Every structure is written in C-alpha cells, then in structure tokens.
Amino acid sequence: MGKRDNRVAYMNPIAMARWRGPTQSVGPTIQDYLNRPRPTWEEVKKQLENKKTGSKALAEFEEKMNENWKKELEKSREKLLSGNESSSKKRERKRKKKKKSYRSSSSSSSSDSSSSSSDSEDEEKKQGKRRKKKKNRSYKSSQSSTHESESESKESVKKKKKSKDETEKEKDVRSLSKKRKKSYPDDKPLSSESSSESDYEEDVQAKKKRRCEEREQAKEKVKKKKKKQHKKHSKKKKKKSGSSHKSR
Numbered sequence: 001m002g003k004r005d006n007r008v009a010y011m012n013p014i015a016m017a018r019w020r021g022p023t024q025s026v027g028p029t030i031q032d033y034l035n036r037p038r039p040t041w042e043e044v045k046k047q048l049e050n051k052k053t054g055s056k057a058l059a060e061f062e063e064k065m066n067e068n069w070k071k072e073l074e075k076s077r078e079k080l081l082s083g084n085e086s087s088s089k090k091r092e093r094k095r096k097k098k099k100k101s102y103r104s105s106s107s108s109s110s111s112d113s114s115s116s117s118s119d120s121e122d123e124e125k126k127q128g129k130r131r132k133k134k135k136n137r138s139y140k141s142s143q144s145s146t147h148e149s150e151s152e153s154k155e156s157v158k159k160k161k162k163s164k165d166e167t168e169k170e171k172d173v174r175s176l177s178k179k180r181k182k183s184y185p186d187d188k189p190l191s192s193e194s195s196s197e198s199d200y201e202e203d204v205q206a207k208k209k210r211r212c213e214e215r216e217q218a219k220e221k222v223k224k225k226k227k228k229q230h231k232k233h234s235k236k237k238k239k240k241s242g243s244s245h246k247s248r
Helices: 013-020 030-034 041-053 056-183 196-247
Strands: none
Touching: 056 196
C-alpha cells in the first residue's frame, strides 16, 4: 500500500493580488482624512475664551441657589435661638416657684421641726450605733469563717500530699520486692519500710555487676569462636598442602 498524496499547490499571494487587480475601497481614504474641513485660528481662540469664561446660565443658577441657601440658614438659626431662649425662661420660672414654695413650707414647719428635731436626732444616733454593731459582728463572723475554710483547705492539701507520698513509697517497695523475688527466689524477704533505700542501692550495684559479667562472658564466647574457626582453617590448609605433595 502506497502513501496517500497530501501535498497542496503553493500559491504566491503577491502574484494572486496582481492577477486580481485593484480592490474597491470601502469608506473614506487617507486623502479624504487629510482634506477634511478644519477651523481657523480665530475660531479656535473664540472657543478657548468661551471655555474659560463658562456659561452665563450656570453662573446665574449658582447665585440663585446660594441666595436660597442663605435664607434657609437664617430661618433655622432664628428658630434655634428662639427655642433656647424659651427653654431658659421656663427653667428660671420653675426655679423661682420652687424657692417660693420652699420658703413658705420652711416658715410653717420651723415651729414643728424644733420640737421633733431632738427626738429624730436621738433615734438616728441609736440606729447608727445598731448598724455599726451589726456590721462589726458580720465582719468578724466572715473573717472567722474565711480563716477556718483556709485552714481546712490547707489541712486537706497536706493530707492528700501525705497519702500520695505513702502510696508512691508502697508502690516502689512492692516493685523492689517483686524484682528481688524474681532474681533471688531463695532469699528471705526483708522489712520494706526500714531498709528501702539500702535495698535499692544494693539492687543497682547487683545489676551493674551482672551487666559486667555478661559482657565478659560474651567477649570470652567470641574469642573461643574465633579460635575454633582459626584451628579449622589451619587444618584445611594442612590437608590441602599434603594432598598437593602427594600428587607431585
């Protein structure tokens, strides 16, 4: 099976354009743009002056708005001032009325108050003393209750700490006794409370000794293995050398 021919004929675009001829222009050309009507220098100056001065209608409108705004501000100021003046006048009238009523009541009650003032003062003094006594009693009772609560809380904290320490000590002693039973089953159990610290030190020293002994034993085993391997290797060499002499 042969390959399919996918080749396409090449067409030169410049040659094709020449063969087609001149194209029809759509829209204005460059010459039309260059020959467009342009304003003179005098017309340009007039336009700039008009822009700087601005429109008269807009200026008149702004002036009218400013005048209306000023009138509204004056009206609102007058209202506020009149309201403040009226409120101040009302307050002054109320004060004068109060003063008059107080003077009239004081003149009428001066005779009655002179007789009852002594009794009322005595009663107030007695009530003040009673209140002070009650306050002192309540303050003392509150202080005593706070001291008691603080002492109880401290005692409870101390008891908890002691119980925790005792439980921890018992756990340590039990663990040491279990370890000793495992390591020394024939030994007799000792008193845990009296010699806990000495037992712990002895256990540590015994562990160290055991570790050293185990290391020495491992080293000796390695040395023995090396010696055995060396002997086997030397025997094999001797056998090989003897067989080679015999063959010769």
